[in-house]
Amino acid sequence: MITVNERGFYGKFGGAYIPEMLHPNIEELVKNYLSIINEEGFQKEFRHLLTDYVGRPTPLYYASRLSEKYQTNVYLKREDLCHTGAHKVNNTIGQILLAKRLGKKRILAETGAGQHGVATATICALMGLDCVVYMGKVDVARQKPNVERMKLLGATVVEAVSGSQTLKDATNDAMRDWINNPEDTHYVIGSVVGPHPYPDMVAIFQSVISEEIKKQLAEKTGSQDPNYVLACVGGGSNAIGAFYHYVDNPNVKLIGLEAGGFGIDTDKTAATLTLGKEGVLHGSRSLVIQTEDGQVIEPHSVSAGLDYPGIGPAHAYLYKTAKADYFPITDAEALNAGFECSRLEGIIPAVESAHALAYLPKLKAKPEETVVINLSGRGDKDMKTYIEWFGSKD
Ligand SMILES: *Cc1c(COP(=O)(O)O)cnc(C)c1O
Numbered sequence: 409m410i411t412v413n414e415r416g417f418y419g420k421f422g423g424a425y426i427p428e429m430l431h432p433n434i435e436e437l438v439k440n441y442l443s444i445i446n447e448e449g450f451q452k453e454f455r456h457l458l459t460d461y462v463g464r465p466t467p468l469y470y471a472s473r474l475s476e477k478y479q480t481n482v483y484l485k486r487e488d489l490c491h492t493g494a495h496k497v498n499n500t501i502g503q504i505l506l507a508k509r510l511g512k513k514r515i516l517a518e519t520g521a522g523q524h525g526v527a528t529a530t531i532c533a534l535m536g537l538d539c540v541v542y543m544g545k546v547d548v549a550r551q552k553p554n555v556e557r558m559k560l561l562g563a564t565v566v567e568a569v570s571g572s573q574t575l576k577d578a579t580n581d582a583m584r585d586w587i588n589n590p591e592d593t594h595y596v597i598g599s600v601v602g603p604h605p606y607p608d609m610v611a612i613f614q615s616v617i618s619e620e621i622k623k624q625l626a627e628k629t630g631s632q633d634p635n636y637v638l639a640c641v642g643g644g645s646n647a648i649g650a651f652y653h654y655v656d657n658p659n660v661k662l663i664g665l666e667a668g669g670f671g672i673d674t675d676k677t678a679a680t681l682t683l684g685k686e687g688v689l690h691g692s693r694s695l696v697i698q699t700e701d702g703q704v705i706e707p708h709s710v711s712a713g714l715d716y717p718g719i720g721p722a723h724a725y726l727y728k729t730a731k732a733d734y735f736p737i738t739d740a741e742a743l744n745a746g747f748e749c750s751r752l753e754g755i756i757p758a759v760e761s762a763h764a765l766a767y768l769p770k771l772k773a774k775p776e777e778t779v780v781i782n783l784s785g786r787g788d789k790d791m792k793t794y795i796e797w798f799g800s801k802d
Pocket of ligand 1: 646
């Protein structure tokens with residue numbers, strides 16, 4: 409398990425660096441989130457929706473052809489089979505159930521790849537709540553199918569037009585909206601980022617992933633501990649979910665794969681842990697890609713879901729304390745790995761998840777070892793990206 413102290417810190421990372429006007433909202437969450445989440449009635453409703461609405465537990469699938477190719481034992485944790493197509497919905501259900509208990513009527517979200525926006529719009533439709541999703545203009549263009557889905561589900565999609573017009577800018581706009589509407593609105597942050605208690609709250613909701621992996625792996629192999637857990641890292645929520653119950657377990661190596669973009673020696677990258685320096689972004693102290701004088705650098709990744717210059721404070725802590733390792737994966741490596749998984753396993757992964765798959769050749773795991781890869785989402789939303797990349801592959 410990985411938990412925060414009472415002020416929301418993992419070591420020196422985390423906390424709540426927020427404008428005065430957000431204090432009442434954040435205080436309300438800090439005071440109530442753990443007691444609400446631990447209520448029997450809350451757990452019952454949360455677990456019921458995860459089972460019957462999301463389709464959990466998601467399978468832990470032995471990928472025999474990838475295993476054969478890399479001469480080891482590869483299991484894919486199939487978060488791509490969650491309703492709406494990614495792990496994001498686990499958190500969205502948790503936060504919206506919590507918002508309802510706090511009497512909120514209006515839900516805000518930011519989104520990059522659109523997966524979090526779709527998950528939020530979906531649960532708002534299910535629960536009859538108003539939903540506004542902020543999304544960078546660039547992402548609106550490259551994730552069209554998800555924009556259409558959100559609209560069909562009844563959400564209002566607002567384009568963020570400042571900065572690089574991607575996730576960071578959408579997050580800024582969502583926070584501004586929340587400041588202006590503190591009473592009736594809950595802001596559903598889509599990853600383990602933002603001010604305390606978001607990183608901890610989101611990690612708790614996503615921890616169902618490693619809870620299931622332990623049980624499923626024990627059933628399949630006799631041991632609940634794999635040798636490695638691999639996950640892609642944008643803000644870090646699917647990775648924290650997959651790591652959660654393995655942190656400080658000496659038998660299990662935890663490896664996060666971040667978006668290297670064109671490469672970490674170029675300025676077109678989103679490799680936050682590799683290149684970032686300590687700083688405050690969107691309400692918490694973590695590592696941030698920034699210039700010498702603290703200007704946030706516009707990130708780049710082929711995957712909209714990893715195109716973020718910050719990282720959840722828990723990952724900054726795991727990285728600095730060497731409790732987990734993190735490596736950058738380039739756009740090209742990720743797309744090739746996504747293509748390989750499609751051809752070998754008949755599973756088209758999200759380009760984000762393909763970053764985790766891309767580490768398999770570098771890992772050099774032994775034939776008797778077990779590797780769990782968290783397949784965070786499905787690739788339907790990325791068809792345009794794959795087709796552009798492989799254009800004439802056949
Ligand atoms: C959003 C997203 C990610 C990145 O977010 P994390 O919080 O780092 O998990 C990864 N994969 C998919 C499929 C996503 O939709």
